[in-house]
Amino acid sequence: MHITKDLVAASATPLVLGILAEGESYGYAILKQVNELSGGRLEWTDGLLYPLLHRLERLGHVESAWETPPGGRRRKYYRITGQGRAELAEQRRQWAAVVEALRGVWSTTQSIKPITAPAWEAAR
Amino acid sequence: MTVDSDDDLEGQIAEWRAYMHRRRELHHTDAEELEDHLRSRITELTGAGLRADEAFLIAVKRMGSLDELSREFAREHSERLWKQLVLPAEPDAAAAARSRRELPVMVLCAAVAALAIKVPGWFGLDLSGDDAGFYARNVSLFALPALAAYFAWQRRVGLRVIGVLAALFILGAVAANAYPLAGDSQTIVLTAIHLPLALWLVVGVAYVGGDWRSGRRRMDFIRFTGEWLIYFVLIGLGGGVLTAFTVGTFDAIGLDAEGFIESWLLPCGAMAAVIVSAWLVEAKQSVIENMAPVLTRVFTPLFAATLLAFLVAIIWTNNGIDVERDVLILFDLLLVVVLGLLLYAISARDLAARPGLFDRVQLVLVLSALIIDVMVLLAITGRITEWGFSPNKTASLGENLILLTNLAWSAWLFLGFLRGRMPFARLEHWQTRYMIVYAVWAWTVVLAFPLMFDFA
Numbered sequence: 001m002h003i004t005k006d007l008v009a010a011s012a013t014p015l016v017l018g019i020l021a022e023g024e025s026y027g028y029a030i031l032k033q034v035n036e037l038s039g040g041r042l043e044w045t046d047g048l049l050y051p052l053l054h055r056l057e058r059l060g061h062v063e064s065a066w067e068t069p070p071g072g073r074r075r076k077y078y079r080i081t082g083q084g085r086a087e088l089a090e091q092r093r094q095w096a097a098v099v100e101a102l103r104g105v106w107s108t109t110q111s112i113k114p115i116t117a118p119a120w121e122a123a124r
Numbered sequence: 125m126t127v128d129s130d131d132d133l134e135g136q137i138a139e140w141r142a143y144m145h146r147r148r149e150l151h152h153t154d155a156e157e158l159e160d161h162l163r164s165r166i167t168e169l170t171g172a173g174l175r176a177d178e179a180f181l182i183a184v185k186r187m188g189s190l191d192e193l194s195r196e197f198a199r200e201h202s203e204r205l206w207k208q209l210v211l212p213a214e215p216d217a218a219a220a221a222r223s224r225r226e227l228p229v230m231v232l233c234a235a236v237a238a239l240a241i242k243v244p245g246w247f248g249l250d251l252s253g254d255d256a257g258f259y260a261r262n263v264s265l266f267a268l269p270a271l272a273a274y275f276a277w278q279r280r281v282g283l284r285v286i287g288v289l290a291a292l293f294i295l296g297a298v299a300a301n302a303y304p305l306a307g308d309s310q311t312i313v314l315t316a317i318h319l320p321l322a323l324w325l326v327v328g329v330a331y332v333g334g335d336w337r338s339g340r341r342r343m344d345f346i347r348f349t350g351e352w353l354i355y356f357v358l359i360g361l362g363g364g365v366l367t368a369f370t371v372g373t374f375d376a377i378g379l380d381a382e383g384f385i386e387s388w389l390l391p392c393g394a395m396a397a398v399i400v401s402a403w404l405v406e407a408k409q410s411v412i413e414n415m416a417p418v419l420t421r422v423f424t425p426l427f428a429a430t431l432l433a434f435l436v437a438i439i440w441t442n443n444g445i446d447v448e449r450d451v452l453i454l455f456d457l458l459l460v461v462v463l464g465l466l467l468y469a470i471s472a473r474d475l476a477a478r479p480g481l482f483d484r485v486q487l488v489l490v491l492s493a494l495i496i497d498v499m500v501l502l503a504i505t506g507r508i509t510e511w512g513f514s515p516n517k518t519a520s521l522g523e524n525l526i527l528l529t530n531l532a533w534s535a536w537l538f539l540g541f542l543r544g545r546m547p548f549a550r551l552e553h554w555q556t557r558y559m560i561v562y563a564v565w566a567w568t569v570v571l572a573f574p575l576m577f578d579f580a
Binding site: 047050066075 | 153156158160161165192197199546548549550
């Protein structure tokens with residue numbers, strides 16, 4: 001399944017903030033976690049995660065520090081701030097409202113059933 | 125994996141890194157962060173059984189196209205390169221043709237501005253004689269519409285924005301000329317000072333391509349204003365040298381060039397310089413380092429030291445501030461300078477950097493300016509209650525309060541930033557939002573003051 005660009009962009013901020021709420025992390029690990037959480041269906045262009053992280057940092061939602069683990073490479077770690085947690089809570093409220101509205105739509109328009117896989121695909 | 129392919133991989137990564145460094149949008153630390161990502165990806169892929177060169181190719185591919193990447197970085201870090209307003213986007217043929225037309229269009233706009241100031245002369249309004257009041261009121265109406273037109277063309281703004289721009293310029297022209305203001309009245313001086321400010325902000329609307337709600341674009345306009353002023357002063361200095369030589373050389377052969385200079389070279393040159401400076405800022409940005417932030421760095425400590433010395437002197441000698449007529453204006457200008465130093469320090473700051481010594485000096489500067497200004501205001505309130513309000517006093521008092529409010533809240537945000545409580549972006553956000561206040565105030569002085577004070 002391919003998820004459109006707009007949806008990917010809209011969900012990026014809450015995803016990153018949510019992952020960082022679990023504990024500090026760095027770009028590559030965040031990306032891996034997004035991949036796992038979505039079962040590989042959310043596809044991000046790797047590089048574009050970093051401008052997003054920098055934007056969150058500018059807005060004060062996250063803070064960053066370069067750290068060198070013993071015997072490892074220098075790496076930039078990101079940590080969520082109190083303000084970032086508040087933003088995450090706010091985003092969560094908004095998304096809950098959206099999901100609820102969508103659920104209402106799905107149940108009223110019963111005619112549009114989730115499309116079952118076409119025969120030619122099932123046959124493969 | 126053999127040693128050979130390891131060396132190969134390092135070579136490939138080094139090449140990739142060099143390629144990244146050629147992009148000015150990407151700072152060294154960004155490249156380092158991306159390289160760490162690339163290496164993590166390669167490690168994972170080779171762990172899954174891929175050969176090093178295959179893993180490298182896939183990792184680079186997944187990173188995304190470098191054009192797209194640097195565009196996103198430039199968008200996020202506009203303070204690094206506000207200059208790249210034409211982001212390294214789709215270089216198509218139409219854009220190339222446009223940039224070739226840039227110079228002729230600029231020359232055309234400059235010529236229009238230069239001729240515009242001569243037009244009233246054809247209707248018998250003499251530049252140097254009794255009609256100086258007319259020129260003082262209207263001086264911004266000769267060059268700024270041409271400048272706005274240039275930006276409107278360059279940014280390809282929509283018809284609606286063009287309509288708004290035209291309406292505002294017409295409003296300015298009406299305000300300057302419809303009121304029956306006497307040549308020696310105070311309100312005419314106020315109009316002459318405030319109309320250029322009001323119209324400059326209108327030019328700002330054209331500069332940001334109609335997108336005036338965007339805080340980052342407004343910050344770009346603040347940056348532009350600083351650079352423009354520097355170019356304008358530089359061109360003015362060059363013009364002074366040119367004038368001196370023109371007078372001197374023609375004088376040597378017995379011809380008097382002063383008439384030509386007074387009625388053509390100075391007025392037309394000044395108007396054209398407005399446009400040329402703007403074009404230079406836009407076109408030559410990548411050639412010269414931004415000047416305003418550099419000057420800010422030099423003068424912030426000096427001004428901070430001066431203001432501190434002034435405060436110490438007041439306390440030491442116990443001298444009150446002598447509240448004369450012009451003292452409010454002097455301290456208004458001081459606040460403008462302090463605000464300018466603050467603005468241009470903000471405009472070039474890396475928003476994610478930690479607070480440093482310079483930020484503390486900046487805070488000292490702002491705080492001492494605030495203390496001095498409060499002392500001046502206290503001293504002057506007595507005078508105003510005694511003598512009543514005149515247009516001049518009201519205007520300078522209003523300006524003082526506007527700047528004081530801005531600086532006081534800036535100081536508060538700054539303090540929060542230094543103590544690590546607030547992100548620096550809050551300060552930037554505050555400054556860009558405050559521009560509305562300037563616009564409202566300038567237009568109020570131009571439109572409402574003559575009515576409020578009975579054209580005094």
